[in-house]
Amino acid sequence: MDTEQKLCILHLLDVAKEPMDRSQVLDILTQLNIFNPLEIDIALGDLVKNNLINQEDNKLFINEEGLVVIEFFRDRIGLDLQKKIEDSIIKRLPQNKWQIHYDRTAERLYIDYEKADDNLLHMEITLDQAAYQLIKNNLENLEDKDFVNLKKFFLNV
Incomplete structure (x- = not known):
């Protein structure tokens, strides 16, 4: 599985600062035209399995292990892609x-x-x-x- 996809998911959940529905994560990343839904779904499963994100019901959130990983490897995501993800989150957040x-x-x-x-x-x-x-x-x-x-x-x- 592509490491960049997993890092993008971790970055997304870190920037969101609140649990997100699995469908929201899929929607945001597919709207950016960078990954297809199947790849994202597989990456989400791997991140849950490797204990970097937690899933309760349909809500996903980054845990301490995931925060450590994204802090050390965030620079492996291009700045343009980081900005696109952040802008997508900001559009969905309260004013x-x-x-x-x-x-x-x-x-x-x-x-x-x-x-x-x-x-x-x-x-x-x-x-x-x-x-x-x-x-x-x-x-x-x-x-x-x-x-x-x-x-x-x-x-x-």
């Missing part, structure tokens, strides 16, 4: 969205808050893995009100 990404290799935390097509907040923070693990749950549960609180804190408004 207001927190984007959180931690790069284990560089020990950098990237936090963005987007409303519609505008990026209202972008932060890059150097953070070791132990510190990231301590705040990971809080980051995963950020809401719109948290942006307002940050704005008040930094801008005194």
Whole structure:
């Protein structure tokens, strides 16, 4: 099975930051005209079997092992293809969205808050893995009100 297909699936699930229906994954990757549905379905089965993604009912999500793999091998996916996958996900997400990404290799935390097509907040923070693990749950549960609180804190408004 093509490694690029598996890495694209891992990248897709990482960028989505939430469980996705199997059909959504198939739909996104086939609409990009890069893989056929049978190849994607086989790759999904391999990723589940190799414990890089989990499947509960019809929902797929990337697990810790999958996150480690995609962090180390994301650069094997062309930047254009990464961007196409990210754009496909963004089109399907709610208009207001927190984007959180931690790069284990560089020990950098990237936090963005987007409303519609505008990026209202972008932060890059150097953070070791132990510190990231301590705040990971809080980051995963950020809401719109948290942006307002940050704005008040930094801008005194």
